[in-house]
Structure formats: C-alpha cells, structure tokens
Ligand SMILES: Cc1cc2nc3c(=O)[nH]c(=O)nc-3n(C[C@H](O)[C@H](O)[C@H](O)COP(=O)(O)O)c2cc1C
C-alpha cells in the first residue's frame with residue numbers, strides 16, 4: 116500500500132534485492148483483488164507486506180487485507196512498514212512504525228504464515244496536512260539511508276534467516292504505550308482527517324485525484340467544473356495532495372476547528388440526562404465507554420453533515436478563498452517520492468478498489 120510512493124519505492128528496492136539474489140520478484144499494489152490468488156499457500160514463496168505507518172499503527176486497509184489473505188500453511192513472509200523520517204540540520208530523525216509491523220506480523224502468524232522479519236524503513240515524512248513536504252535535499256539523504264536499511268534487512272531475509280532487531284522491539288514498546296492513540300486514530304482520527312480536505316480555487320476539475328485514489332474515496336461533485344468530494348473511505352494517504360498538478364488539494368486547519376466544535380457537542384450526555392428519570396440505570400453509564408458508543412453515531416453523522424454543508428459553501432469563491440488563506444497547507448511544499456510517477460502507482464482501471 117502506498118500513498119505518496121514511499122512504500123512503493125521501498126518495495127521496489129526489496130524486489131531488486133531479491134532479483135539480484137536470483138529470485139523472481141514482483142511488486143503488487145494491495146488494491147489488486149488478485150493478490151490472494153497469487154499467494155500460493157505452503158509454497159516456497161516469500162510474501163512481503165510493505166505499507167506506510169498511519170497514526171502509530173498500520174492503516175486500516177492493510178489490517179483488513181492481512182485478515183483476508185488465504186491461510187498461509189507455512190508460507191514465508193516479512194513485514195516492512197515505512198515510517199516518516201525528517202532531517203534537521205545534518206541529523207536524520209527516525210520515524211516510528213510503533214505497532215504497525217508487529218500487528219500485521221501477528222495477523223500473518225495467526226493465519227499460518229512463517230514470519231521471517233519485521234523492519235521499519237525510514238522514508239521522508241509525507242504527512243502534509245501536518246508539516247510541509249521536506250526539502251528535496253533532505254529527501255535525497257533520507258532515501259539514501261532507507262536504501263541501506265532495505266539492504267540490511269533483505270540480506271538475511273532472502274538468505275532464509277530471521278531478522279528481528281532489538282530496535283524494532285523498542286518501536287513496538289513505544290507503540291504499545293501509544294496504543295490508546297492508535298485506537299482513537301482508527302475509530303475517530305482517520306474519519307476526522309478525511310473531512311479536512313478540500314480543493315482550493317486553483318482546482319480545474321481535471322479529475323486526476325479521483326481516478327488515482329487508491330481507496331476509491333473521492334467523488335467528483337457539481338459541474339462547471341466539478342470538484343472532488345472526500346468521503347469517509349479516505350485514509351489520508353496524501354496521494355491526492357502530493358500529486359495534484361495544480362497544488363489545489365488543501366487540508367483546512369480552519370475547517371478542522373469548525374468540525375471539532377460541531378463533533379464535540381456532548382449529545383450522549385444530553386441523551387443520558389434525558390432518559391435519567393424514565394430509565395434510572397442509564398445514569399450509571401455516564402462517564403463510561405458506553406457513553407462513547409452513544410456519541411459515536413453523532414460524531415460520524417455531524418461530521419458528514421457539517422462537511423457536506425462546507426462543500427456547498429466552498430463553491431462560493433469568497434468562502435473558498437477564506438478557507439484557503441486560513442490553512443497552513445496553502446504555504447506548504449508538496450511531496451511525493453521523487454522517482455515515483457502517478458502512473459507507477461495507478462490503480463488499474465479494471466479493478467475496483469477494496
Ligand atoms: C495520516 C498519516 C499518519 C502518519 N503517521 C505516522 C506515524 O505514526 N509514524 C511515522 O513514523 N510516520 C507516520 N506517517 C508518515 C508515513 O508513514 C511515511 O511518510 C510513509 O513513508 C508514507 O508512505 P507512502 O508514501 O507509501 O504512503 C504518517 C503519515 C500520514 C499521512
């Protein structure tokens with residue numbers, strides 16, 4: 116799985132390492148529904164899962180993908196999440212895959228695969244709704260280091276040994292400490308983040324982002340020209356933002372503030388207060404997980420409704436400019452993996468996204 120091409124590039128280096136080792140190798144985008152058919156259970160194949168880290172864990176589509184794989188019957192596998200590294204001065208700070216690698220490794224193991232190794236690969240941080248894309252010079256240095264990490268990992272894995280480094284356990288430990296944040300990310304964060312996106316006034320309605328979203332999360336909406344609409348299937352992979360030729364995709368920080376206040380209305384507490392007299396035992400649910408469960412449908416519905424209204428408003432040029440000039444992403448450099456063109460990671464037309 117790849118958003119801005121980092122994981123695709125890392126997977127390509129892994130495939131090259133395998134070929135140099137005399138092994139036939141292919142990089143297959145996870146969206147391809149035929150992946151399951153290509154895994155021949157119990158054979159001498161080696162399956163590698165390479166994906167970005169999102170919210171200190173694995174992206175949800177990869178968790179689902181791993182759970183849907185055919186039973187492994189001893190097929191060998193490895194997991195290599197890429198993570199976001201930055202360079203400050205001459206120092207490269209590593210990202211952290213946290214639970215991403217071992218969660219997928221655990222699923223694979225439970226499905227009968229023999230996991231040979233787990234290793235996070237430091238690629239340039241691509242979270243452009245948070246920080247600007249890195250300077251090309253820093254990207255080059257980080258990529259160089261990542262190639263070294265890939266070689267060091269693939270050598271033992273291709274030789275048939277196991278490769279679990281102490282460092283990866285430290286990232287796992289860190290991930291376990293941050294597990295509540297990862298769970299919140301999967302339940303709330305990713306839906307919230309998907310609704311920060313909008314197309315600014317430079318959007319010409321070309322539809323490239325819609326065609327190339329790996330999750331089929333974008334719809335063209337309205338006419339003359341149409342504009343992309345971000346649905347809840349968006350995983351914030353940043354592909355649309357990184358590859359839009361007009362740099363028209365923004366993540367609205369001011370929109371975020373509006374959405375935060377709309378979704379934070381404590382509807383669950385009102386509901387429980389309302390039912391207090393008629394159903395007294397409900398009062399005990401206040402402050403428990405059950406209150407969160409009650410709040411959840413409101414969170415999703417209010418998020419959907421508020422974003423739908425914003426989408427209409429944003430068609431008014433003045434409103435669009437107001438939101439565009441009040442988001443930092445308007446000033447941010449865009450990033451995608453420098454050697455990876457959109458055509459390299461395009462979702463094949465004949466295959467519907469998962
Ligand atoms: C929404 C989002 C969340 C992210 N969370 C993390 C994280 O928890 N830890 C980390 O090291 N990098 C994180 N990153 C950075 C990416 O995992 C990293 O840049 C990765 O190489 C991107 O790969 P891709 O281009 O194949 O999607 C995040 C990026 C995004 C967009």
Ligand code: SF4
Nearest residue numbers: 318319321322324359
């Ligand atoms: S956001 Fe960019 S890629 Fe998408 S339709 Fe507009 S101009 Fe085209």
Ligand code: SF4
Nearest residue numbers: 328349350352353355
């Ligand atoms: S809408 Fe954009 S950020 Fe969201 S999954 Fe699709 S390409 Fe990625």
